[in-house]
Amino acid sequence: MKNVYTMFLLTVLFTSCNDSKSKNETTSQDPMNTTENPLLVESTLPYFAPDFSKITNDHFKPALDQGIALQEKAVQEIANASTEATFDNTILALEKSGEVLERVSNIFYGLTGAHTNDTLQAIQEEMAPKFAALQDAIFLNDKLFQRVKHLNEIKESLGLEAEAVKLIENYFEQFEKAGANLSPEDKEVLKGYNAKLAALENQFNKTLLEANNNGALVFTDKAALAGLSEAQLKSLENTEGEGWKIPLLNTTQQPLLQSLENRATREKLFKAAFYRTDGSAHDTKGIITELAELRAKKGALLGFPNYAAWSLQGTMAEVPENVFKMFEGLIPAATAKAANEAAEIQQMVKTKGEDFTLEAWDWNHYAEMVRIAKYDLDENQIKPYFETKTVLEKGVFYAARKLYGITFKERIDIPTYHEDVLVYELFEENGEALGLFYADYFARPSKRGGAWMSNFVTQSKLYDKKPVIYNVCNYPKPASGEPALLTYDEVETMFHEFGHALHGFFADQQYPSLSGTAVARDFVEFPSQFNENWALYPEILKNYAVHYKTGEQIPQTLLDKIKKSGTFNQGYSLTENLAASNLDMQWHVIAADTKIADANAFEKEALAKTKLDVVSAVPPRYRSTYFAHIFGGGYAAGYYSYLWTEMLHHDAYNWFENNGGLTRANGQRFREMVLSRGNTLDLEQMYKDWRGSDPQIAPMLTARGLE
Numbered sequence: 138m139k140n141v142y143t144m145f146l147l148t149v150l151f152t153s154c155n156d157s158k159s160k161n162e163t164t165s166q167d168p169m170n171t172t173e174n175p176l177l178v179e180s181t182l183p184y185f186a187p188d189f190s191k192i193t194n195d196h197f198k199p200a201l202d203q204g205i206a207l208q209e210k211a212v213q214e215i216a217n218a219s220t221e222a223t224f225d226n227t228i229l230a231l232e233k234s235g236e237v238l239e240r241v242s243n244i245f246y247g248l249t250g251a252h253t254n255d256t257l258q259a260i261q262e263e264m265a266p267k268f269a270a271l272q273d274a275i276f277l278n279d280k281l282f283q284r285v286k287h288l289n290e291i292k293e294s295l296g297l298e299a300e301a302v303k304l305i306e307n308y309f310e311q312f313e314k315a316g317a318n319l320s321p322e323d324k325e326v327l328k329g330y331n332a333k334l335a336a337l338e339n340q341f342n343k344t345l346l347e348a349n350n351n352g353a354l355v356f357t358d359k360a361a362l363a364g365l366s367e368a369q370l371k372s373l374e375n376t377e378g379e380g381w382k383i384p385l386l387n388t389t390q391q392p393l394l395q396s397l398e399n400r401a402t403r404e405k406l407f408k409a410a411f412y413r414t415d416g417s418a419h420d421t422k423g424i425i426t427e428l429a430e431l432r433a434k435k436g437a438l439l440g441f442p443n444y445a446a447w448s449l450q451g452t453m454a455e456v457p458e459n460v461f462k463m464f465e466g467l468i469p470a471a472t473a474k475a476a477n478e479a480a481e482i483q484q485m486v487k488t489k490g491e492d493f494t495l496e497a498w499d500w501n502h503y504a505e506m507v508r509i510a511k512y513d514l515d516e517n518q519i520k521p522y523f524e525t526k527t528v529l530e531k532g533v534f535y536a537a538r539k540l541y542g543i544t545f546k547e548r549i550d551i552p553t554y555h556e557d558v559l560v561y562e563l564f565e566e567n568g569e570a571l572g573l574f575y576a577d578y579f580a581r582p583s584k585r586g587g588a589w590m591s592n593f594v595t596q597s598k599l600y601d602k603k604p605v606i607y608n609v610c611n612y613p614k615p616a617s618g619e620p621a622l623l624t625y626d627e628v629e630t631m632f633h634e635f636g637h638a639l640h641g642f643f644a645d646q647q648y649p650s651l652s653g654t655a656v657a658r659d660f661v662e663f664p665s666q667f668n669e670n671w672a673l674y675p676e677i678l679k680n681y682a683v684h685y686k687t688g689e690q691i692p693q694t695l696l697d698k699i700k701k702s703g704t705f706n707q708g709y710s711l712t713e714n715l716a717a718s719n720l721d722m723q724w725h726v727i728a729a730d731t732k733i734a735d736a737n738a739f740e741k742e743a744l745a746k747t748k749l750d751v752v753s754a755v756p757p758r759y760r761s762t763y764f765a766h767i768f769g770g771g772y773a774a775g776y777y778s779y780l781w782t783e784m785l786h787h788d789a790y791n792w793f794e795n796n797g798g799l800t801r802a803n804g805q806r807f808r809e810m811v812l813s814r815g816n817t818l819d820l821e822q823m824y825k826d827w828r829g830s831d832p833q834i835a836p837m838l839t840a841r842g843l844e
């Protein structure tokens with residue numbers, strides 16, 4: 138499995154509050170000559186694709202400012218209207234209020250991710266507070282909320298189509314979640330909480346950054362670093378003094394622990410990571426305790442038993458109990474497998490003539506020896522069978538054709554923002570146009586790390602627009618004349634990102650804020666993870682895994698190795714993930730009057746009562762004190778989403794396996810009932826209708842080799 142944590146979906150900024158002034162008004166009110174700013178007018182290219190042959194850095198700031206000003210003005214007009222609220226003058230007007238801003242920011246954030254520069258970075262920094270202020274201007278506007286609330290109350294009597302009703306609900310829920318329903322006094326309390334929470338999150342990030350920097354280890358004795366290659370040593374050279382410096386990564390396990398042969402060094406590095414925020418000037422225990430207690434108060438103020446219950450609104454899991462239920466279904470099998478792996482590793486320690494009890498800092502070092510002994514899988518043997526463009530056209534596209542009937546044609550006439558970007562036009566089985574796809578696969582300094590998907594143009598019938606979608610990855614670019622060969626993980630990533638793309642291409646919505654991938658976090662990774670399954674499907678694989686020179690198919694022996702090694706170390710990896718996911722939930726289901734005396738004691742108890750501490754050599758992927766996703770970022774009560782969508786995709790693939798596998802009929806049914814529905818249905822019900830039952834955990838356990 139690829140590391141899903143490095144991948145994420147780049148969501149557009151205002152999927153939910155798009156704006157609007159008509160195009161004519163935009164032009165007439167714009168102080169700039171809009172004919173000179175290509176961002177302020179609709180593109181004349183096919184599919185309204187951004188015209189990168191005309192767009193320059195200088196166009197962005199005025200266009201973003203203009204988009205924000207237009208939306209602010211439109212929102213004020215809606216809120217202050219003297220006429221009674223109707224769907225058209227309130228909800229639809231709100232939906233249209235961000236049209237210009239969305240168009241500009243889709244292009245802007247596409248570039249800041251995939252091909253940035255100093256100018257764009259400076260604009261990005263400058264815009265962040267402006268976007269935050271715009272959000273407040275919308276969601277804290279009481280007059281506006283009263284109109285939305287009224288419409289939500291009478292929505293069933295308005296004679297609207299189901300999607301329009303859903304749009305009203307969606308806006309209402311966003312306002313309500315933001316606290317719009319509170320009394321003026323409580324709103325002030327909430328504002329105080331939010332400000333304090335933001336300050337604490339900042340303080341956490343700052344302290345953690347210091348702790349990470351401070352925790353870096355310097356070694357002057359080369360023998361202590363035995364096992365590292367010359368290249369690794371070179372990259373670790375201490376620029377501020379003698380010897381070598383090993384920096385700390387955010388996770389508990391540190392990558393170099395796999396190579397380091399000196400046990401004392403491993404222990405030292407592991408402990409530096411594990412205790413980085415404990416009992417020092419960089420202690421975060423007090424901060425996270427205060428954060429958790431304050432979040433609990435916020436949940437209560439907003440009418441929920443705890444913060445997680447508030448946060449899970451609108452997700453597929455819906456309530457914390459469902460998340461815990463999933464954990465309970467995974468924990469026994471995960472820890473049992475981890476215990477078996479520990480025994481295998483202990484045996485390897487013995488085989489190597491050592492005599493000590495396996496500890497967390499030994500795991501990766503000896504696990505790698507077990508892996509080599511068991512699977513003997515060498516990436517260099519595999520890569521010649523995975524040439525980038527062949528994988529894309531004869532693997533990823535071929536699978537989509539077999540399942541959904543769509544076809545692809547390369548377009549070399551569409552301008553792109555970088556010469557490495559490939560563009561394809563997609564067609565339905567009947568030849569009808571479907572959209573444009575940009576594939577930007579190679580790493581470069583102007584691109585941030587990871588892999589992601591997003592839209593330049595979002596599908597909507599409201600604006601009569603078809604999707605323009607991009608995938609961005611970070612595959613190493615080959616030297617000129619050399620083939621671009623991929624590892625199996627990279628192949629999987631390509632299928633993954635194209636799964637997101639299909640979710641966007643099959644979108645069939647009236648309203649852009651409900652379109653395609655604008656769904657809850659615990660659903661959005663489902664179509665992408667699901668699409669990975671086809672990478673190893675025999676009929677697909679035969680078609681794309683051919684040697685770039687000889688054209689011969691990948692040998693069965695290599696394939697078997699890839700398949701078998703897929704379940705390696707899965708007990709460890711699932712247990713450490715469950716431990717972190719569980720800690721996240723435990724911190725966010727405390728009641729508003731809870732006082733936590735000590736963060737470490739809380740963590741210990743949280744792991745013990747869920748039996749996630751039974752294999753002592755498997756620590757949480759993140760300890761609470763350095764869990765930046767939940768205490769410094771936006772993943773509080775949300776880290777479970779990765780496991781949730783993993784459960785869904787294995788369960789969904791299991792349905793395909795039991796119903797004839799890769800067929801047009803199966804693909805069509807999945808497209809119609811799931812992939813085309815965007816955020817227009819209750820996600821849990823939608824899944825159930827397609828699957829015929831609730832998602833089951835068993836297929837995920839089987840896929841991870843845990844049963």
Ligand SMILES: [Zn+2]
Nearest residue numbers: 144145146665
């Ligand atoms: Zn993804």
